[in-house]
Amino acid sequence: MAKKYNPRVTNGNARRKVRARLKAEGRPCWICEAFGRPAEIDYSLSHNNPGAFEVDELIPVSRGGSPFEYSNLAAAHRRCNQWRSNRSVEEVFAIARKRKLYTEKNISTSRTWLK
Numbered sequence: 001m002a003k004k005y006n007p008r009v010t011n012g013n014a015r016r017k018v019r020a021r022l023k024a025e026g027r028p029c030w031i032c033e034a035f036g037r038p039a040e041i042d043y044s045l046s047h048n049n050p051g052a053f054e055v056d057e058l059i060p061v062s063r064g065g066s067p068f069e070y071s072n073l074a075a076a077h078r079r080c081n082q083w084r085s086n087r088s089v090e091e092v093f094a095i096a097r098k099r100k101l102y103t104e105k106n107i108s109t110s111r112t113w114l115k
């Protein structure tokens with residue numbers, strides 16, 4: 001079987017640079033931000049810690065996004081990145097919006113409406 005082309009590895013140097021840039025900026029996790037959770041990333045955590053920093057492609061590589069262009073990249077927690085899997089940014093925002101419907105305030109509103 002032919003070896004699969006992996007742009008992350010092929011452009012390793014560009015990838016390392018953009019990773020260093022996101023880290024230097026101390027960027028928060030974009031997925032936690034979407035969900036209104038504390039989004040700070042502890043950049044000192046080891047890479048296999050669920051809270052560790054990972055570079056996340058907004059348009060996944062599998063959908064043609066660039067793994068090393070700054071504009072396509074954001075910082076994310078390892079656990080958030082794993083949860084996101086291959087969901088699009090729009091899908092993540094849609095889920096966040098949907099969950100916000102279930103805040104206590106809205107539940108009491110719907111109860112009022114049911115009376």
Ligand SMILES: [Zn+2]
Pocket residue numbers: 029030031032033039076077080
């Ligand atoms: Zn996160």
